[in-house]
Amino acid sequence: MALFAKKRKLNYGIYGFIFVLPFFVVFLIFQLYPILYSIILSFTNYQGFMDVKDATFTFSQYTDLIVNPRFLQSIVNTFIIWMINFVPQVVVSFLFAALFTSVNLKMKGAGVFKIVYYLPNIVTAASVAVLFKNLFNYPDGIIDKLFKAMGVFSDPTYNIVRDAWGTRILISFIQFWRYFGYTLLILAAAMMGINPTYYEAATIDGASKVKSFFSITLPLLRPIVLYTLITSLVGGLQMFEIPYLICDGGPMMAGGRWATETISVYIYHMAFEGGYTNDYALASAASVYLFLIVLVFSFITFKFFGDQAFGLEKKEKQPKKSKEKEDV
Amino acid sequence: MKKKNVTARKGLWGMGVKDWIWFVICVLLAFMCLFPLWLMLSNSTRTTIQIQQIGGAESLLFSTHFFDNVASLLNKGFDIFGGFFNSLFIAITSTVLCVYFSALTAYGFVGYQFIGKKVLFAVLMATMLIPGQLGMIGWYQLVVDLGMYDSWTPLILPSIASATTVFFLKQYLETTYSKDLVEAARIDGAKEFYTFNTIILPISAPALATQAIFSFVYAWNNYLPPLMILNSSSKYTLPIWIHQLNADTHEVDFGALYAGLVITVFPLVVVYLVFSRFIVSGIALGGVKE
Numbered sequence: 001m002a003l004f005a006k007k008r009k010l011n012y013g014i015y016g017f018i019f020v021l022p023f024f025v026v027f028l029i030f031q032l033y034p035i036l037y038s039i040i041l042s043f044t045n046y047q048g049f050m051d052v053k054d055a056t057f058t059f060s061q062y063t064d065l066i067v068n069p070r071f072l073q074s075i076v077n078t079f080i081i082w083m084i085n086f087v088p089q090v091v092v093s094f095l096f097a098a099l100f101t102s103v104n105l106k107m108k109g110a111g112v113f114k115i116v117y118y119l120p121n122i123v124t125a126a127s128v129a130v131l132f133k134n135l136f137n138y139p140d141g142i143i144d145k146l147f148k149a150m151g152v153f154s155d156p157t158y159n160i161v162r163d164a165w166g167t168r169i170l171i172s173f174i175q176f177w178r179y180f181g182y183t184l185l186i187l188a189a190a191m192m193g194i195n196p197t198y199y200e201a202a203t204i205d206g207a208s209k210v211k212s213f214f215s216i217t218l219p220l221l222r223p224i225v226l227y228t229l230i231t232s233l234v235g236g237l238q239m240f241e242i243p244y245l246i247c248d249g250g251p252m253m254a255g256g257r258w259a260t261e262t263i264s265v266y267i268y269h270m271a272f273e274g275g276y277t278n279d280y281a282l283a284s285a286a287s288v289y290l291f292l293i294v295l296v297f298s299f300i301t302f303k304f305f306g307d308q309a310f311g312l313e314k315k316e317k318q319p320k321k322s323k324e325k326e327d328v
Numbered sequence: 329m330k331k332k333n334v335t336a337r338k339g340l341w342g343m344g345v346k347d348w349i350w351f352v353i354c355v356l357l358a359f360m361c362l363f364p365l366w367l368m369l370s371n372s373t374r375t376t377i378q379i380q381q382i383g384g385a386e387s388l389l390f391s392t393h394f395f396d397n398v399a400s401l402l403n404k405g406f407d408i409f410g411g412f413f414n415s416l417f418i419a420i421t422s423t424v425l426c427v428y429f430s431a432l433t434a435y436g437f438v439g440y441q442f443i444g445k446k447v448l449f450a451v452l453m454a455t456m457l458i459p460g461q462l463g464m465i466g467w468y469q470l471v472v473d474l475g476m477y478d479s480w481t482p483l484i485l486p487s488i489a490s491a492t493t494v495f496f497l498k499q500y501l502e503t504t505y506s507k508d509l510v511e512a513a514r515i516d517g518a519k520e521f522y523t524f525n526t527i528i529l530p531i532s533a534p535a536l537a538t539q540a541i542f543s544f545v546y547a548w549n550n551y552l553p554p555l556m557i558l559n560s561s562s563k564y565t566l567p568i569w570i571h572q573l574n575a576d577t578h579e580v581d582f583g584a585l586y587a588g589l590v591i592t593v594f595p596l597v598v599v600y601l602v603f604s605r606f607i608v609s610g611i612a613l614g615g616v617k618e
Contacts, residue, residue, distance in 0.1 A: 037466030041466065041469070106342060117361055131586075140582060287465065298457060
């Protein structure tokens with residue numbers, strides 16, 4: 001009887017495998033194979049004009065890139081732009097998430113505000129970039145005119161996309177504009193999930209609101225902060241549309257470096273644009289460096305915030321496990 | 329406790345002084361979100377000369393030239409409506425594939441036990457951390473090698489393998505799936521695939537709806553992959569038309585440009601406002617891994 005039951009289960013198991021199969025077939029063809037192909041190309045001298053079969057092995061792209069000032073600058077740019085938008089984004093999101101979940105505040109319209117704050121996130125990034133570029137455009141952009149009238153830009157001939165820091169700050173602002181609503185919603189949901197009895201206990205013990213924020217809210221939110229940090233980092237390091245469409249990675253700086261060329265824009269320039277031969281090998285090597293940077297920073301983030309996150313994940317996994325067994 | 333309640337009920341609209349301060353700050357932040365979009369809309373109704381001359385509060389008002397701008401866009405060869413329907417087709421097919429196969433994959437993981445399940449799920453999770461750009465050049469080469477250059481297939485087909493959607497649907501199914509439902513169907517002699525279509529899909533409907541919206545928005549906004557592989561203008565999607573508009577730098581027709589932006593953004597905003605409650609709660613569910 002028991003044996004028979006086991007056999008039946010195994011028969012059903014094969015359906016599980018069949019059901020997940022399409023995902024993995026497509027994944028293998030369109031995701032894993034391109035990744036492996038890129039890695040292989042990064043070790044060749046393959047360029048657009050040659051047949052891929054004629055490409056030969058070389059490691060020189062990797063060594064060329066680490067001393068290439070334009071590539072190094074693109075890494076620096078990526079981090080500058082990410083930092084200028086991520087830090088204020090998290091601060092603002094935390095503040096407003098706390099506000100929207102606060103029990104004491106009787107402010108109206110929180111639901112509408114949430115909807116409005118998330119709106120920029122769904123708007124096509126390419127359109128957003130072109131929109132901001134034209135609003136800040138000198139001399140016809142409306143925000144440009146407004147800022148000059150208000151004295152934000154003191155020089156009447158100031159052109160934001162000719163100024164390295166001006167363009168960086170503009171791009172960072174657009175990233176902030178697009179993502180703070182998303183981060184806010186995620187943090188607010190996590191705060192709602194905290195058991196209110198913790199706060200009640202803290203109040204009874206005489207803890208102030210600020211104190212309970214730092215000793216209850218923050219520690220319990222660590223996993224979600226980690227999640228936000230990693231997704232924002234992985235996303236931020238891949239930033240492409242906004243810097244590419246705002247100023248094509250420019251303006252130029254001394255020594256052939258570009259002020260807002262991110263790693264992704266650099267890869268795209270090398271592979272497809274800019275009067276160069278299509279240097280697929282160099283672009284692939286740059287994408288491998290990008291991957292390594294993402295790996296290192298994800299690892300550091302996990303190390304730094306990790307213990308709590310892992311602790312919680314373990315706790316979450318256990319009930320799932322028993323449930324799976326039950327469901328077989 | 330009592331004191332707090334009393335103060336909270338005082339004031340205009342039941343909000344105290346503190347609530348009002350926060351309310352004003354929230355309004356300012358909302359203004360920051362909407363102001364650029366408002367300017368986009370108002371500028372799309374003005375001629376280029378009006379846009380160049382205008383300044384100050386006037387720029388917030390609407391004019392009457394929206395359709396002139398659209399006509400000028402079409403006259404210049406920017407087939408924005410062709411792009412609109414191309415985008416719509418790609419977004420809808422991608423969404424259907426993404427949601428259906430993600431649900432199937434999620435059910436495969438939740439409803440069954442098979443060898444290698446844990447490893448496969450670990451692989452799926454790991455793909456979420458890999459930056460898409462790593463495979464960019466290889467993907468381009470693959471598309472060329474398969475003879476799919478300048479076609480929509482490589483834009484649509486990969487949506488079958490969306491790890492984040494599978495992850496979300498798996499989380500959802502784990503809370504709603506009950507073995508009894510499926511067992512009853514099995515006793516009645518239902519095939520597994522039939523069970524999925526008639527039982528699992530309907531019980532996942534709320535989660536599928538949320539994910540369908542995200543998937544649609546993602547496909548609609550997709551920019552870099554079509555930029556790399558689409559060549560003939562009859563196949564351009566809206567973001568590629570925006571790219572072309574942006575590249576058209578000599579004698580910029582600002583009115584037409586803003587009209588083009590409105591046409592790309594407007595459908596999304598409508599979809600968003602209709603489904604906003606779904607979307608806002610969907611993000612909350614997706615972010616909190618419980």
